[in-house]
Amino acid sequence: MNLLAHLRIETRAAHRALEDELGFLHRLDSPARYAGVLAAFLGFHEPLEKALDASIAAHDLPWELAPGAGLLAGDLRGLGWSSARIASLRRADPPDVAELPALVGSLYVVEGARLGGRLITRWVGEALGPVPVSFFASDGDVRRRLRRFGAVAEHVLTADQAEAASAAANLHFRIFGEWLRAVS
Numbered sequence: 523m524n525l526l527a528h529l530r531i532e533t534r535a536a537h538r539a540l541e542d543e544l545g546f547l548h549r550l551d552s553p554a555r556y557a558g559v560l561a562a563f564l565g566f567h568e569p570l571e572k573a574l575d576a577s578i579a580a581h582d583l584p585w586e587l588a589p590g591a592g593l594l595a596g597d598l599r600g601l602g603w604s605s606a607r608i609a610s611l612r613r614a615d616p617p618d619v620a621e622l623p624a625l626v627g628s629l630y631v632v633e634g635a636r637l638g639g640r641l642i643t644r645w646v647g648e649a650l651g652p653v654p655v656s657f658f659a660s661d662g663d664v665r666r667r668l669r670r671f672g673a674v675a676e677h678v679l680t681a682d683q684a685e686a687a688s689a690a691a692n693l694h695f696r697i698f699g700e701w702l703r704a705v706s
């Protein structure tokens with residue numbers, strides 16, 4: 523089994539739990555509630571991306587993060603939030619991604635989440651009409667990008683590190699879920 527398939531299977535339950543928790547996104551009743559979700563995502567993504575960038579550099583991983591926190595901030599500004607309000611948002615303690623398997627596990631969650639983002643974009647549009655969705659909509663071919671990430675990850679990770687990567691991916695899901703509950 524390739525690494526991506528392994529990660530998908532091992533994190534299926536954690537994904538389903540988070541999906542249930544965010545299911546309200548398809549019946550959003552106000553742009554303010556949507557902005558609250560973007561703000562919660564930003565509070566997690568911004569410190570996470572810093573940690574991921576540092577670890578990518580430390581491991582010389584041939585991978586570049588896709589824009590995330592910047593898009594979230596742009597969407598919030600589009601919804602009328604000032605830069606000061608965005609800057610004052612609480613930030614999360616991100617998962618520890620210093621070790622290579624943890625880096626791969628977290629990057630898998632970040633990259634994979636963009637697949638679900640397409641569906642969320644549709645839900646938000648149906649519920650609220652035209653609101654800024656650049657974070658969830660993601661540019662480009664997200665499925666192809668995830669496959670490319672899988673190839674990079676397989677190249678750098680030894681087979682016996684796959685378990686540590688899926689444990690890290692599960693931990694990432696858990697910490698993110700706890701963060702969403704804490705700020706909502």
Ligand code: HEM
Binds near residue numbers: 698
């Ligand atoms: C309401 C919330 C969500 C929905 C409806 C959703 C839905 C989906 C869907 C439909 C896919 C599969 C796409 C496909 O294969 O065609 C997917 C994949 C994925 N999602 Fe979500 N998602 C949600 C939230 C999240 C969140 C918050 C995260 C991460 C923090 C996440 C992480 C992932 C990952 C890692 C994959 C890739 C699975 C794979 O290996 O193929 N999802 N999601």
